[in-house]
Every structure is written in structure tokens, then in C-alpha cells.
Amino acid sequence: MKLIALVITLCSLTTVFANNNNEKEKLKSFSISGKVIDENESLTGVKIVLDGKERIVYTDFDGNFTLENVIAGKHTISLSLITYNNKEITFNSADKNTLEIELETK
Numbered sequence: 001m002k003l004i005a006l007v008i009t010l011c012s013l014t015t016v017f018a019n020n021n022n023e024k025e026k027l028k029s030f031s032i033s034g035k036v037i038d039e040n041e042s043l044t045g046v047k048i049v050l051d052g053k054e055r056i057v058y059t060d061f062d063g064n065f066t067l068e069n070v071i072a073g074k075h076t077i078s079l080s081l082i083t084y085n086n087k088e089i090t091f092n093s094a095d096k097n098t099l100e101i102e103l104e105t106k
Helices: 002-026
Strands: 029-036 047-050 055-058 064-071 074-080 087-092 098-104
Touching: 002 064, 047 064, 055 064
Parallel strands: 029 098
Antiparallel strands: 029 064, 047 055, 047 074, 074 087
16 A cells, blocks of 8 residues: 555656646746947946846947846846936847847936
């Protein structure tokens, strides 16, 4: 009887772990890259916040940024730089992997 209970328990655990692996495969991640400009000029040091502080990056000297391992789905990024108006953009990471964003002077 104990052996049967042990076999049933092991089979249940195998099924649970198999389902967890399938769930992880569904949560694919993407890299989102982009460039922040002011009219035609690249902006350095723009603070980019993914989903309200989940992750923060800054643009490089050429105005480029990359957000790694973004889970598929709808996300919001907030952009801020002194002397420029803050901006928020909502996008779907599965649909759009490259963004070009223009900030306006205050």
C-alpha cells in the first residue's frame, strides 16, 4: 500500500514539474531597444523606467537604450530628462521591438 502511494506521489510531482516548464516557455522574453531624440538630435542621459520602476536604464551618448528580458505583453515606459517634458509610452513587447521617441523641450 505504501509503495502504491509513493508511486502516485512521484507521478503527481512529475506532472507538476512538467506543467511549470510549459508555463515558463509561454513567458518568452524580448529585448526592447530604441533611440530618444529632440527633433533630429540624439539625447544622452534620458531616464527610462519600465512599468513604474521594475527596471531603469539611461540612454547612451548616441541616445540609444536597451531593455533586456522584457516579458511578452503590454508595457509602459516613462522617459524623463531635465529641461524636457516627461513622456509615457505604452507598447506591446511582442509586436514592437524597436522604438524611436521624441521628447519636447519644456
